[in-house]
Amino acid sequence: MDIQEETTNLQEGEPKGRELSHVMNGSCSFWWDNWLGVGPMAQYTVVSNRFNNDKVSDFIEDGQWNRDKVIQAAPHNQVHNILSTQLQAIRGKLPTNEKLLRFGIEPGVCYCCYSPGLDTIEHIFNSGNFAKQVWKYFANSLGIQTDYLPLRNMIMRWWSCTYNNEAHQLILQVIPIFICWNLWKNRCAVKYGGKQSNMARVKHLVILDSFKLLQTKFPYISWPLGWNKICTLLENCTHETRVTTIQWIKPPDSWVKINTDGSALNNPGWIGAGGIPRNQTGEFILALSVSLGQGTNNQAEIEAANFGLTWCVQLNYKNVILEVDSQLLADWFSNKAVVPWAISAHLQKLHQLATHFTHFKFIHTFREANFVADSLSKHNHHISNP
Numbered sequence: 482m483d484i485q486e487e488t489t490n491l492q493e494g495e496p497k498g499r500e501l502s503h504v505m506n507g508s509c510s511f512w513w514d515n516w517l518g519v520g521p522m523a524q525y526t527v528v529s530n531r532f533n534n535d536k537v538s539d540f541i542e543d544g545q546w547n548r549d550k551v552i553q554a555a556p557h558n559q560v561h562n563i564l565s566t567q568l569q570a571i572r573g574k575l576p577t578n579e580k581l582l583r584f585g586i587e588p589g590v591c592y593c594c595y596s597p598g599l600d601t602i603e604h605i606f607n608s609g610n611f612a613k614q615v616w617k618y619f620a621n622s623l624g625i626q627t628d629y630l631p632l633r634n635m636i637m638r639w640w641s642c643t644y645n646n647e648a649h650q651l652i653l654q655v656i657p658i659f660i661c662w663n664l665w666k667n668r669c670a671v672k673y674g675g676k677q678s679n680m681a682r683v684k685h686l687v688i689l690d691s692f693k694l695l696q697t698k699f700p701y702i703s704w705p706l707g708w709n710k711i712c713t714l715l716e717n718c719t720h721e722t723r724v725t726t727i728q729w730i731k732p733p734d735s736w737v738k739i740n741t742d743g744s745a746l747n748n749p750g751w752i753g754a755g756g757i758p759r760n761q762t763g764e765f766i767l768a769l770s771v772s773l774g775q776g777t778n779n780q781a782e783i784e785a786a787n788f789g790l791t792w793c794v795q796l797n798y799k800n801v802i803l804e805v806d807s808q809l810l811a812d813w814f815s816n817k818a819v820v821p822w823a824i825s826a827h828l829q830k831l832h833q834l835a836t837h838f839t840h841f842k843f844i845h846t847f848r849e850a851n852f853v854a855d856s857l858s859k860h861n862h863h864i865s866n867p
């Protein structure tokens with residue numbers, strides 16, 4: 482893979498190098514600016530068109546040299562030189578000062594280090610003092626060797642490391658990219674944004690990028706915020722793939738299990754409740770589907786549970802299992818989450834209803850196992866609201 486290309490693609494509208502866009506798009510004079518790095522074109526000819534106001538961009542069409550125009554107008558001994566200049570190379574690559582060499586401009590000093598080196602790809606991303614420290618920080622924490630290698634080899638070293646699990650593998654793959662990207666952002670922030678080069682910021686952003694990626698890719702693992710803690714977890718956690726069969730399970734003998742669910746057309750909006758009590762053989766005793774008027778989806782969940790339990794109280798069931806698929810409702814019921822005041826009265830009622838039974842269990846299940854209650858809760862929308 483071409484690292485340079487890859488990093489370029491990540492640019493997201495960052496400064497692309499004023500000098501280069503100036504050559505391509507606007508005011509760079511075809512005759513009088515040293516855009517090819519061989520001095521002004523005007524010095525290679527005595528014809529009078531060199532006094533025209535031609536721009537380099539006048540000779541480019543759809544990203545290509547207009548061959549005819551170049552051959553017709555340019556000094557004969559420079560035609561080959563011009564046409565062999567890859568426009569893609571001018572346009573697409575990272576606009577480091579190194580690139581400006583081809584326009585005859587000396588590479589300047591870098592924007593990253595306190596005792597500056599040259600503003601070259603290798604310096605910005607790898608060999609510069611600033612870059613080296615950043616690489617070292619991350620390499621040390623993941624047990625990767627830190628002796629000097631050219632950038633490409635350095636990245637290959639990261640990519641060929643042995644890993645303990647999928648998350649570890651992912652991090653080894655993306656950290657080099659995040660490092661390069663944030664080194665580049667740092668450099669551009671200094672060059673174009675008037676900021677100070679800041680190593681803590683670069684490290685922080687690499688960690689933040691990694692943290693967000695891990696959260697997105699492995700949402701069921703609670704990732705710690707500190708980098709060292711993340712590394713410990715990466716090295717120790719074994720990633721198990723578990724296949725769980727999700728099914729509704731019958732209640733034990735002499736128990737009734739009621740599944741409830743709330744639904745909301747919009748949140749807030751029209752809400753409905755569904756519930757289905759079933760006995761130990763799995764037969765349903767009755768099915769509830771009611772409209773609850775206007776409210777929030779959380780309100781729908783809790784009111785559905787209350788509605789179902791009220792039925793169970795009225796039918797004089799003694800041993801009742803309430804099963805819902807709302808994790809939030811389960812957490813509220815067991816006081817694991819703070820209850821919003823708007824529904825605290827509903828929750829109180831739920832606790833109070835539960836005291837009517839000799840035995841009561843509250844179970845949280847997967848949505849798939851609560852399918853009937855879910856359908857019932859939505860059913861009333863078709864009946865009661867157009």
Ligand SMILES: [Zn+2]
Pocket residue numbers: 591592593594597598604605609610611
């Ligand atoms: Zn530097």
